[in-house]
Amino acid sequence: MLQATESLADGQVLVSRGQGIALVELNRPEQFNALTLALLDGLRAALEALSDDPAVHAIVLTGRGKAFCAGLDLNVLTEDNSVLARDDFLGYDAPLMQAFARCCKPLIGAINGVAVTGGFELALACDFIYASEKARFADTHARVGLLPGWGLSQKLPRLVGINRAREISFTGDYFSAQEACDWGLVNRVFPADDLLESTLECARQIATCIPDTLEHIKAMMNEGWEDSLANGLAMEGQRSRAYNSKVDVSVMEERLAQLRARGKRS
Template sequence: MAENIVEIEYNGAVAVVTLNRPNAMNALSVALRASLYQAIKTLDADEAVRVVILTGSGDRAFTAGLDLKELGSTEGALGAANAQGADENPVKAIELCRKPVIGAINGVAITGGFELALACDILIASTNARFADTHARVGIMPGWGLSQKLSRIVGMSRAKELSFTGNFLDAATAERWGLVNHVVAPEELMPLARKMAADIASIDPAFLIDYKALINDGYASNLREGLQTEHEVSSARNAKVRPDQVEARRAEVQARGRSQ
């Protein structure tokens, strides 16, 4: 990957992907988008990887979003960024990744960066993290899902407040609104993300992939359809589980619960 603008660190079944343009607030240039897309696709295909952590370098920015300087000087750059099947669309790659993706939000996540965060399965934020949707202020419509996802997570009126004002949302409020799962001090961000990833990686990988797909498929449908999908999937899957397997796992679950 060109100039290491995306770095991958492997630790057993966990891969940490770091956006590495700290001098540009990790802005999503064409090159960074293409590199991140390829990194996620590679990790999705790697059977040794069970969980991915996505973060940014430094403590100022997760990513400031699309590189506006590049957009303002390159003809057709905006259209390429919105192309749903293009190799420069990392949001689509994260959405289609079969493995859980934890977003470790170390700093600001602005507009396209906010959309990148929303593509992750779980969000953990540093106290330095802030979120903003400045699409309206820049005069660009969102094309990576923010207009649909944000309201489903924080509620319609809160989503409209963020999108219509372009104001920043601090980490504590983001946690209160249900946007992020945890907020911790900057030095605790990656340790918590790694611990959570290790917990997730201890689950059977094939089951984990199927469970993520079940949740995502249901989320993309209405409740009635989602319940029907769950019924069909669970009936087929659970019929293959033997009583001795349940008993063995029950003991493991009980032992783990006592240790927590």
């Protein structure tokens, strides 16, 4: 069971922990979880804290209500449109994007409803995505007159192919969770009532792995994805030799026995 919820950013971000996992919820359901500066800062603080928490081994990010995230709350721009030029708001080096990038725990996006523009970018910042059959995605940057600044223009083509990414971003059209799954953007699609529990169960399974090993594998994958295959393979070889040389082989028989038992159950 997940333990009592922690409230951040005046309740706009909720965090629950238990069983080696954490659930982070965007909590502006009446506004379709549209992003405020306070919510973004709360999300950053949550990811940083969970990354540093030795009791947490996997994280699920979702939205409360009918939406995952409808993007930036336009009231933010009405109050101060200079935010769009700030390097602490947009870009890979912005604190929120660095919190995603530096989070050493596996992070699963549970996309329960619409994930639009900035909300779509938050989904892409997760390590992988599960979606409700009711989820829909759209990149409407070109329709509202803004450029993506949280990685969408670079990540989306790498995930779905450049031609598909062009179609998504040039048209701004919505597409379904099943289409996203067919294109390799979403890993699995679930009935709406099953999404959260299925995603949490995946997180629980991840949490049964060796935490330190898991963190190293995540780091190797993420770094290699941003580099050439040749450099990635060289990096993997170097790190695996250094890491594996320190493994306590005496405990591996028990781990292998557990794996064999798990294979029989499945």
